[in-house]
Amino acid sequence: MLTRQLGYAVQKPSLYGNGDTQVHLRGLLTENLSLNLQTCLATAEACGSSVTYGSSLAERRCVEECRSGRGLASSRSRRRTTMTQSVVVQVGQCGNQIGCCFWDLALREHAAVNQKGIYDEAISSFFRNVDTRVVGDGGSISKGKICSLKARAVLIDMEEGVVNEILQGPLRDVFDTKQLITDISGSGNNWAVGHKVFGSLYQDQILEKFRKSAEHCDCLQCFFIIHSMGGGTGSGLGTFLLKVLEDEFPEVYRFVTSIYPSGEDDVITSPYNSILAMKELNEHADCVLPIDNQSLFDIISKIDLMVNSGKLGTTVKPKSLVTSSSGALKKRHKKPFDAMNNIVANLLLNLTSSARFEGSLNMDLNEISMNLVPFPQLHYLVSSLTPLYTLTDVNIPPRRLDQMFSDAFSKDHQLLRADPKHSLYLACALMVRGNVQISDLRRNIERLKPSLQFVSWNQEGWKTSLCSVPPVGHSHSLLALANNTCVKPTFMELKERFMRLYKKKAHLHHYLQVEGMEESCFTEAVSSLSALIQEYDQLDATKNMPVQDLPRLSIAM
């Protein structure tokens, strides 16, 4: 009755119809598997047998899908469980360029991990599986083989240049053309134009795109917003939509990756834009990862030095360069920012790795906010990424592993110019990928702890996670996120640059002539930043105080 199909063996059900038919799936699922399986199941049910299934997750899910699809009684109590999804929102030129690198890297990572081409839960967190033959909105496939992957992304830019380039490049099929918002004129490096003018102009469209992307998600957990602080669109419109997201999706986390302008930034008004944007970040973001261009540039230089130094016996695996990409944008001229953008892309991938892939100690995205944000205002996390490259020597002795941990706490590997070792740690998270075990982690924490200063009420403030899947080209990697008062100097410097311009009222008229902008916007923004700096100050003041022994609660027996 049940025939032998390619790739799996089926036993005949017992004559009395009460035996178990074991449909044990092995090997690759073929495209017609679901159809075949449905027939098997139908026949099995008809014989009064049940179906047990094999071990691979994808295979089991497929059977599950078939069952639930046919509404078989036996499967009704079994829940379909999928992982959570995240949506990436890339705003402005910088945001879109970084976003592009991110998607390229994400595809490569999944291609390396998912060799069979099955659309599994890990991919679903960032990509949709779409049947391109279906016209219109439908065509979403949630199981089986990968047909066509679409990124869960919303691309916003008020100039067409960058987005157009993406859409003509090798990644054009990854993006859904319905998820773009573009304009022609640009924001002119003016936060007010981005925030007030384009904000009100595109508010409805933005809301609609977000709702659409949320609908495509089974369980939306997080929005990742990528933008720069110094320009107009990324800074102004990027922070405008934070408020929109907070109102519309209050339960969904908002993780913001912000590129802060370095001192030698060529945009004169970048301090204005940054401070005005900071106020929004203070109030509406759940978690901010500040990054500055200078640090990225320093990292690039260091890598270049390493690669070109030609030291005897050290050859760097080209694929392992944290800056390598397969050219997301047109290869005509490799832009200088490509390498830097790749670093940020790596950061985002590593951040989400423990939520997407399995490991012995998982860390979901909501745990980042829970553990690293002790007070709602202080949600700025300094990140550092190691290793930046792997040498071709595959055998990694434990010393090399320890070196990775030490590097994570050195200034060279940080994505923000800051000095955490000499400031106060409020909390620290270590996210490890690859074949690293808990004992290695503990050994290194014990080793590094004495040199770091933790706040008095959180002396053991470490959050750790172990993910078994390493990133592309490496065998291990470590991402350290620190909530540390060392961000204070960055903010103070920003404020100083702002005040220098503001005192002279330089360029102010460009902002004030925008409808809805007044001087009070500026003063409020500055005071918001000052309040933040003050909070960090207060914590710093407790730095060298001895740990107080609070009296224990005494109770009557």
Next chain:
Amino acid sequence: MSIVTVQLGQCGNQIGFEVFDALLSDSHSSQGLCSMRENEAYQASCKERFFSEEENGVPIARAVLVDMEPKVINQTLSKAAQSGQWKYGQHACFCQKQGSGNNWAYGYSVHGPRHEESIMNIIRKEVEKCDSFSGFFIIMSMAGGTGSGLGAFVTQNLEDQYSNSLKMNQIIWPYGTGEVIVQNYNSILTLSHLYRSSDALLLHENDAIHKICAKLMNIKQISFSDINQVLAHQLGSVFQPTYSAESSFHYRRNPLGDLMEHLVPHPEFKMLSVRNIPHMSENSLAYTTFTWAGLLKHLRQMLISNAKMEEGIDRHVRPPLSGLPPLSKMSLNKDLHFNTSIANLVILRGKDVQSADVGKKFRAYIHQYTKFGIEEEDFLDSFTSLEQVVASYCNL
């Protein structure tokens, strides 16, 4: 009599898998240490306790798997099925999409009530499958969100619905230097709630087991699965069938009841710990010469040296007679007692309460808990109840 195991959160599920694996491979290993009849009786008893029979001979674990995110449960299910020796029931798991985010309040106040019915349904089905039901064995950790928060909620529910059956909670005390930053808060809240609703709390500390792995078993790179295996090994010794007083072929029928009867005489003192010897890597086993008497003496010494309160020991320490060593290669002896390591626990708990206290003074992270309905009064309640427990142990 059967025990239903409830595995909660990543920790609970990972450990639960190792426990069942250890139990089954233990009862199947052939060492030729005893006669065939004894062997079979032992196997039957062990199997009935933890597994139910399936028609094609593959035992199904009497377990309910609960987690708020799917990765770990999927892994656990597939590992069990892959072993070919046993597996989990198809409908015995409950899973959601998004985890609890290490937030006790989220696990207790949000996930708990929301999924109360479904979880209790699954548990009820599992209990109905048992011919004679002994009690619950709940495995959870204290540091995270699901294991701790949802675990506390589920235990409370079990107390309400199955007030006649016994519950033993196996809780994992996290590493001293953090796995999770808010673990102090989570632990305090969990302990205080569990003390009210559970019958016995069996504690295991990650630090201690880590040391065992490092020093005694000589494992170089210790992974969580190593730690879990040692744990499973210890738990196995606790739950494996022991002889009853009558004859050598009748095993004690009521594991949980027996344990509770002897070890938790007073409801105020519920915390238990396990001492298990010998621990060693498989390689060195061939070179050892252990005798029963030697082991007992060693164990007694362990107890005595650890305890700071000498009086309690004589009355309460009672090694159960494991007439038959477990059929596998390792551990022979187990000794459950609740006194000796209490000193340690008091100190540990003291430290925990203190660090949580300091945190609370600065109101760090409190906003994450109040978001989900745990107010400061709840923290205060938890602190007070734990201080009471600490005080009563100190008075012993």
